[in-house]
Amino acid sequence: MKVVLALALSAEALNVARNPNFAKLQGGYLFPEIGRRRSAFVAANPDKADKIISLGIGDTTKPIPEHILSGLVEGASKLGTQEGYSGYGAEQGMGDLRQRIAESCYANTNIKADEVFVSDGAKCDIARLQIMFGSGVTSAVQDPSYPVYVDTSVMFGQTGEVDANGQFNNLVYMKCPKENNFFPHLDEVPRADVYYFCSPNNPTGAVATKAQLEELVARALKDGSILVFDAAYAPFIKTPGVPTSIFEIPGAEKCAIEVNSFSKYAGFTGARLGWTVVPDALEYSDGSKVRDDFNRVMTTCFNGASNVIQSGGMACLSPEGKKEIDSLIDYYLGNAKILQGLADDLGLDYIGGDDSPYVFVDLKGHSSWDTFSTILEECQVVTIPGAGFGPGGEGFLRFSAFAPREACEEARRRISQIDIFKGQ
């Protein structure tokens, strides 16, 4: 019977081969996997469902403040009037918003409005950059790393198969060790065509210094490589002298692309708004402009960020909006202090939480998935296991400061009482 069934099923299948790059991908995308484990816990323990606190995915929880909200509401309302209605806008974003981003976020650089491409978010832009790069480039990612750099490099055919260590052949891993403040030893990193680098870092919370960024830019220039710099958490940087854009480093406009977002900045994780800067000076080896190809991707594979949300983006970058954002960021950085305190309670080392919303805790040799499970089961707190960000994250746990204040305090109370780290 089984054989007959199998034959019947295979007779239904298409005569189209699956994209082999998708077969290489390991399991599901990390954050949905965390959600599945949380749901499984709730299903098995329905009485504890109400107790769950999430310090997991970096998802904002504070409402959008008044002035920024008025920009969103106005953006929606005006679509109901003949004079305010707008249909397709420029795929690259509204001219006013590109200008305001250039002026507000790149004041200390040479970046101009026509180098800014407005989008529906940094994650989507990373995928669009990969469409542009195609399968012929070698990419380098930090280890540990935000999974999207790795997964898109695999999807787009830049890598080989995964090895026993969970790493992909033909993908360069820039090991970011704790003893070096999670910055790679660049002299040990082989050349790649494209280096993905995120600072303030997700997941480690490490913030690259000006000297480190200079080293990174010098390396990209020496190699003639592209540095994709993910600055989605830049507004959390409060320490004077720490660059908030890669373009503050001289020479970066000849090697870097910067990906950015309003998500963490203004509570727009669900509203969707980001941008990418591709400098005019960036040229492929044949002399063609990188910006022209990215423009082709934006016009062919995208149709512009929502006009309603772009109106909210304009409000974010007004003087009132900036004040509101500062206050949101202060709130989340206050949460980060509580989570640093939790690590102190447990007698564990950590990095992050200063100038960044993530606290990355050293589990002293404990497995990160096991610790994730223990904390979920015993404390009903969702965290993210470092191993989910690659082998270099094993032995660490990421706490997100984007939860409400009381949730961070309660999570600290609960987790500081468990004894998994006692006696170590």
Added chain:
Amino acid sequence: MKVVLALALSAEALNVARNPNFAKLQGGYLFPEIGRRRSAFVAANPDKADKIISLGIGDTTKPIPEHILSGLVEGASKLGTQEGYSGYGAEQGMGDLRQRIAESCYANTNIKADEVFVSDGAKCDIARLQIMFGSGVTSAVQDPSYPVYVDTSVMFGQTGEVDANGQFNNLVYMKCPKENNFFPHLDEVPRADVYYFCSPNNPTGAVATKAQLEELVARALKDGSILVFDAAYAPFIKTPGVPTSIFEIPGAEKCAIEVNSFSKYAGFTGARLGWTVVPDALEYSDGSKVRDDFNRVMTTCFNGASNVIQSGGMACLSPEGKKEIDSLIDYYLGNAKILQGLADDLGLDYIGGDDSPYVFVDLKGHSSWDTFSTILEECQVVTIPGAGFGPGGEGFLRFSAFAPREACEEARRRISQIDIFKGQ
């Protein structure tokens, strides 16, 4: 001096090769090219700038009606309250909206909510489908065709170089001749892994009959191929018995993916909302589910449609919203009648404008780009030359009915007076 300059410039270029697929692409994406020609005309004739009427890009111009607007405004407003705030949602869309799309748009089919993926629009979904298919498939497109199917097939490396005729090697063109109501002679079409088919069609305005869609599904099933059916204009179908979804055809759930959009439906071209249906039953030749790979693309390369706009989508599919949409569609179909009348005035054959918002006019052998230019220069009306949609569109001009009523009437007055077709 020139040589020195060239050397100096090339010394600045990166040591990264341009993605060769981008070099294959011909010129810019069509609609920005139309915009550039319009801008050039305005720059040369500033006194005529105010006179310009656009029957070009299919961009809605009527404000969003009251009830649908209230959904958008409420979606924005609630982000300002603690109880209404939401951050990241499911990348596949809000459960309620997936359910409502399944119930409203697929009532006569077996499509279920978990086969519906909500997105920021059909164009973006076509690119995401191409990410999933990868470079190893052969694709087939209608000729003439919406340019995105062709351009993404080229970008993703499925094709060879362009030939003298402007067609790409290794891309199958399904010639859609006027004498066959712009439906292909399928027995003359070589097999492809993926067939892109749009009905009501952009640009021709042709609407496939039930018998034609049955023929198409039978062909895809016989070949074991995937039929990507673009139904973005389906709500314009008013003639009883003409299917509004490919899934009304028995067997389609075993071969078809349907791409759809709220853009033309509800004036959401700028707001951005669409969806794609990937049936559970679709399996690649290795037995893996197509839906699982599309889900991986949605979770890795996308972060969900804006929560604000999804709230507007819910309002669209409420009873009040549907009435408002019917009235919007009646308005645009009324415009299409005017544009059909214009073709009659000129003594020209046309297709479209019944059950579709585009009127595709046979220029009786005149060049479509030349006619585009003549009408822009003499009448200050922007149209779209058929050749922009591929060689099969040469000799035709597309009028879009999405302009305001008075603009359609005025365009008819102006164009019916020029004499390019007289004496033919």
